[in-house]
Amino acid sequence: MRYLPHTPxxxxxxxxxxxxxxxxxxxxxxxxxxxxxxxxxxxAAMSEWELHDFMSGLADKTAxxxxxxxxxxxxxxxxxxxxxxxxxxxxxxxVTSYTPYQPEMSQGTLQAIYEYQTLASRLLxxxxxxxxxxxxATALAEALLMALRITRKKYLAVSSLIHPLYxxxxxxxxxxxxxxxxxxxxxxxGTTDFSRIEEMPDLAAVALQSPNFFGCLxxxxxxxGLIHKQNGLLIACFTEPLAFGLFKNPGSQGADxxxxxxxxxxxxxxxxxxxxxxxxxxxxxxxxMPGRLVGLTKDQxxxxxxxxxxxxxxxxxxxxxxxxxxxxxxxxxxLTSAIYMAxxxxxxxxxxxxxxxxxxxxxxxxxxxxxxxxxxxxxAFNEFVVQFPSGxxxxxxxxxxxxxxxxxxxxxxxxxxxxxHYLLCVTETKSKEDLDALVxxxxx
Amino acid sequence: MKQSLGxxxxxxxxxxxxxxxxxxxxxxxxxxQDVPSAVLSSEWTGPGPDFPDLSExxxxxxxxxxxxxxxxxxxxxxxxxxxxxxxxxxINEKEAGLxxxxxxxxxxPSRLNQGALQLIYELEQFLTAIxxxxxxxVQPTAGAHGELAGMLLMYAYHKSLGxxxxxxxxPDTAHGTNPASAALCGYRPVPVKSNEQGxxxxxxxxxxxxxxTAGIMVTNPNTLGLFEENLKQISEIVHAKGGLVYGDGAxxxxxxxxxxxGKIGVDIMHLNLHKTFATPHGGGGPGSGPVxxxxxxxxxxxxxxxxxxxxxxVLSEDFPQSIGKLHAFYGNFGVMIxxxxxIRSMGAAGLKKASQLAVLNANYVKERLxxxxxxxxxxxxxxxxxxxxxxxxxxxxxxxxxxxxxxxxGFHPPTIYFPLVVSGAIxxxxxxxxxxxxxxxxxxxxxxxxxxxxxxxxxxxxxPFSCKVKRLDExxxxxxxxxxx
Numbered sequence: 001m002r003y004l005p006h007t008p009x010x011x012x013x014x015x016x017x018x019x020x021x022x023x024x025x026x027x028x029x030x031x032x033x034x035x036x037x038x039x040x041x042x043x044a045a046m047s048e049w050e051l052h053d054f055m056s057g058l059a060d061k062t063a064x065x066x067x068x069x070x071x072x073x074x075x076x077x078x079x080x081x082x083x084x085x086x087x088x089x090x091x092x093x094x095v096t097s098y099t100p101y102q103p104e105m106s107q108g109t110l111q112a113i114y115e116y117q118t119l120a121s122r123l124l125x126x127x128x129x130x131x132x133x134x135x136x137a138t139a140l141a142e143a144l145l146m147a148l149r150i151t152r153k154k155y156l157a158v159s160s161l162i163h164p165l166y167x168x169x170x171x172x173x174x175x176x177x178x179x180x181x182x183x184x185x186x187x188x189x190g191t192t193d194f195s196r197i198e199e200m201p202d203l204a205a206v207a208l209q210s211p212n213f214f215g216c217l218x219x220x221x222x223x224x225g226l227i228h229k230q231n232g233l234l235i236a237c238f239t240e241p242l243a244f245g246l247f248k249n250p251g252s253q254g255a256d257x258x259x260x261x262x263x264x265x266x267x268x269x270x271x272x273x274x275x276x277x278x279x280x281x282x283x284x285x286x287x288x289m290p291g292r293l294v295g296l297t298k299d300q301x302x303x304x305x306x307x308x309x310x311x312x313x314x315x316x317x318x319x320x321x322x323x324x325x326x327x328x329x330x331x332x333x334x335l336t337s338a339i340y341m342a343x344x345x346x347x348x349x350x351x352x353x354x355x356x357x358x359x360x361x362x363x364x365x366x367x368x369x370x371x372x373x374x375x376x377x378x379x380a381f382n383e384f385v386v387q388f389p390s391g392x393x394x395x396x397x398x399x400x401x402x403x404x405x406x407x408x409x410x411x412x413x414x415x416x417x418x419x420x421h422y423l424l425c426v427t428e429t430k431s432k433e434d435l436d437a438l439v440x441x442x443x444x
Numbered sequence: 445m446k447q448s449l450g451x452x453x454x455x456x457x458x459x460x461x462x463x464x465x466x467x468x469x470x471x472x473x474x475x476x477q478d479v480p481s482a483v484l485s486s487e488w489t490g491p492g493p494d495f496p497d498l499s500e501x502x503x504x505x506x507x508x509x510x511x512x513x514x515x516x517x518x519x520x521x522x523x524x525x526x527x528x529x530x531x532x533x534x535i536n537e538k539e540a541g542l543x544x545x546x547x548x549x550x551x552x553p554s555r556l557n558q559g560a561l562q563l564i565y566e567l568e569q570f571l572t573a574i575x576x577x578x579x580x581x582v583q584p585t586a587g588a589h590g591e592l593a594g595m596l597l598m599y600a601y602h603k604s605l606g607x608x609x610x611x612x613x614x615p616d617t618a619h620g621t622n623p624a625s626a627a628l629c630g631y632r633p634v635p636v637k638s639n640e641q642g643x644x645x646x647x648x649x650x651x652x653x654x655x656x657t658a659g660i661m662v663t664n665p666n667t668l669g670l671f672e673e674n675l676k677q678i679s680e681i682v683h684a685k686g687g688l689v690y691g692d693g694a695x696x697x698x699x700x701x702x703x704x705x706g707k708i709g710v711d712i713m714h715l716n717l718h719k720t721f722a723t724p725h726g727g728g729g730p731g732s733g734p735v736x737x738x739x740x741x742x743x744x745x746x747x748x749x750x751x752x753x754x755x756x757x758v759l760s761e762d763f764p765q766s767i768g769k770l771h772a773f774y775g776n777f778g779v780m781i782x783x784x785x786x787i788r789s790m791g792a793a794g795l796k797k798a799s800q801l802a803v804l805n806a807n808y809v810k811e812r813l814x815x816x817x818x819x820x821x822x823x824x825x826x827x828x829x830x831x832x833x834x835x836x837x838x839x840x841x842x843x844x845x846x847x848x849x850x851x852x853x854g855f856h857p858p859t860i861y862f863p864l865v866v867s868g869a870i871x872x873x874x875x876x877x878x879x880x881x882x883x884x885x886x887x888x889x890x891x892x893x894x895x896x897x898x899x900x901x902x903x904x905x906x907x908p909f910s911c912k913v914k915r916l917d918e919x920x921x922x923x924x925x926x927x928x929x
Binding site: 001003004005006010011013014015017018019023024026027028029030031033034035036037039040041042043044045046048051052054055056057058059060061062063064065070072074075076078080082084086087088089090091092093094095096097098099100101102103104105106107108109111112113114115117118119121122123125127128129131132134135136137138163165166168169171172173175176177178217244245246247248249252261268269270271272273274275286292293294295296297298299300301303305306307309310311312314315316317318319320321322324325326327328329330331332333335338339341342343344345346347348349350351352353354355357358359361362379400406409428429431432435 | 458460461462465467468469470471472473474475476477478479480481482483484485488489490492493494495496497498500503504506507508510511512513514515516517518519522524527529530531532533535537538539540541542543544545546547548549550551552553556557558559560562563570573574576585586587588589591592596599619620621623624625626627628629630632633670671673675676699700701702703704707708716718722724725726727728729730731746767768769770771772773774775776777778779781785787788789790791792793794795796797798800801803804805807808811812823824847848851856857862876877878879880908911912913914915916917918920921922925926927928929
């Protein structure tokens with residue numbers, strides 16, 4: 001095996017130093033009745049070439065080729081990724097290093113993550129961003145836990161227009177805590193109806209997603225005003241951070257915590273993971289934050305350097321009193337998104353967000369012109385909901401099967417009161433021809 | 445000793461991103477604007493982020509220079525105890541980069557994602573075969589996430605029996621994540637000390653275990669690198685009181701093909717694909733922390749689960765007792781591809797050999813260093829060995845000084861000051877992928893350092909000398925945090 005370097009001579013001399021006769025004897029301390037008797041039931045080892053043939057065959061069994069035109073986002077977005085992003089983020093020095101516990105030998109990762117924290121804070125309009133969480137859903141769960149810790153209250157108001165799968169994750173996380181979740185209904189325009197939060201029991205936080213699951217922008221400022229009156233926090237969640245290239249970011253609208261998924265920023269969809277849990281807050285809450293933080297400091301000679309800091313919040317120091325149990329996070333994904341953000345720059349990110357908006361608007365009007373109903377009127381970014389005629393499912397299936405077009409995601413499994421409603425996503429990866437073809441096909 | 449690996453090459457300075465660039469530059473190939481510009485209400489728009497504008501070349505140089513300031517497994521030996529910094533095969537990266545995997549959307553119908561679902565299904569089967577447990581979910585995305593899954597499973601199991609237990613036994617050799625994960629489920633960790641041999645005694649568990657206690661979290665082999673020889677009896681005690689045994693499988697690299705976890709009485713265990721199964725650590729993730737269980741706990745595993753129905757792989761939600769979802773989608777699929785590729789490359793014999801050689805390498809290092817460093821538990825170890833700075837303390841040299849000095853010799857330091865049960869711990873996990881010459885070189889470096897501790901202790905206190913920066917002021921960083929530029 002090419003990963004195992006020991007020759008028979010190495011083995012002989014090393015076993016001699018250790019004072020045992022065979023490799024088996026190294027395990028003498030393990031009681032007989034704990035040992036495995038047979039071999040592990042695994043397929044025979046493959047050569048590099050056999051493996052690649054086999055894996056290529058598996059990878060071919062997904063709807064991912066260029067022939068497919070997927071108009072589906074819903075938390076996992078198709079964007080162009082510059083070749084430089086994949087190239088730089090796959091440098092061995094970044095990929096095969098550990099968490100930077102020894103800063104003198106890890107300045108590359110540390111500066112890159114400090115820069116990521118800075119770019120993430122600026123994008124979200126927040127004072128401090130951590131080094132990453134696992135994904136958008138777990139970042140939201142941790143944000144709710146953080147709000148419970150800060151406010152010492154137990155009620156949480158959560159919008160029903162937060163990604164339905166995120167809401168399932170938060171229920172898993174909050175299950176044993178005794179916290180109470182109140183689901184906020186939706187208004188006719190496709191945004192959250194939070195008008196009644198003033199009457200609700202003492203809330204620790206209200207959590208909204210913007211753009212929300214239907215693609216609509218929420219009025220975070222108004223929600224912030226209401227929740228701050230009762231000393232609760234506004235948690236602003238997101239699945240498509242590219243929107244903040246064009247629209248107001250969570251911080252400028254009064255969010256106390258901004259959290260969500262950063263996959264959009266240069267990370268492939270990869271069947272849903274790994275993505276990037278982004279997490280940011282105001283500085284006054286930093287000591288209650290989960291996850292790692294990189295800070296600026298100086299070395300003994302006064303030279304600029306970076307270290308992991310405020311680690312007294314973390315599990316390896318504070319154990320059961322830690323702000324989270326998170327240890328390994330999604331560091332390389334954070335680095336990848338930083339390379340992507342640096343490649344676009346401020347001007348590029350704005351232009352790209354604008355292009356996403358324009359394309360989505362173009363498709364909306366074309367569908368409207370063709371007689372379909374755009375369900376919600378609130379402003380949207382690159383996703384929106386369309387009501388197709390009843391029985392559209394057969395058309396949808398046929399387009400997927402025969403034309404390799406995914407005409408949106410059916411909302412019925414998530415919102416049973418919205419049959420025949422589909423969530424469509426348009427990004428810069430779709431040309432005008434693709435959009436025109438879609439409009440043609442859904443009418444056929 | 446031979447010439448030291450550590451050397452000073454040309455280290456290029458590099459500014460922060462926003463200290464570079466010019467407004468109007470771009471590193472992005474902009475797609476055509478082939479649709480009209482739409483109406484946009486200024487009520488909703490913001491100014492856009494204050495990012496620097498950089499050209500493609502500036503971005504490439506920036507990150508290439510930064511990368512050279514890192515030490516990594518591909519640079520040299522990285523013997524961090526408890527972290528299993530083995531070689532990360534390049535072919536696995538290539539497979540994870542296949543377009544069919546990278547561009548798969550998680551919410552398409554199962555029939556359009558058969559390749560991805562088959563990989564998940566088979567990986568879960570492989571992990572049952574490797575652990576000896578009955579069912580697996582690969583949804584948790586890191587070790588601590590797997591632990592949380594395990595604790596939620598334990599919580600759900602007791603709840604299904606109508607009992608609410610409040611405590612959990614956590615030995616003093618546990619990873620810090622263990623008590624933190626237990627606390628998320630409202631369990632109060634009850635610490636138990638290991639005995640003079642560095643392992644748990646049957647008596648101490650018998651004393652701590654009662655019917656208020658949900659179970660025990662045990663790392664085996666433990667963080668001293670020792671096999672918990674009494675675990676089978678301990679499991680019987682815990683089970684007799686209605687509790688469950690959680691095995692932290694972070695150290696699985698020592699025992700693949702050798703130990704049957706099911707036989708020892710472990711009910712729940714998480715694995716770290718980014719340790720044992722050779723997926724890279726990425727400077728702190730992404731990882732993957734599958735949770736493996738015994739039959740009776742299978743109904744509680746996270747959903748959706750991949751099942752096989754009429755020859756097709758489908759995602760099933762039909763597990764009413766499930767703890768629910770832990771990740772928006774199905775976990776870190778990109779990491780699973782690499783672990784799957786590793787297992788298919790190694791086969792059963794290869795994995796067993798990897799464990800045997802990991803244990804051989806650790807014992808070899810232990811035997812060749814124990815005359816110069818204090819070895820608190822002088823017994824056969826598993827995949828890692830733990831020394832202390834007791835001998836060098838005579839010259840007022842601490843573990844930290846030796847760790848920093850090791851950098852000058854061209855090695856990443858071992859894990860230091862962990863486990864907490866040993867004062868000034870130096871925890872060395874060489875892994876199986878290090879060859880004898882490199883181990884010898886590492887051993888010579890540490891022996892040279894122990895000599896320097898006697899002859900020139902100041903040298904160690906000022907180390908490192910060859911890194912990009914000298915020792916950093918961590919106190920100042922924490923006192924006045926500057927976390928963004």
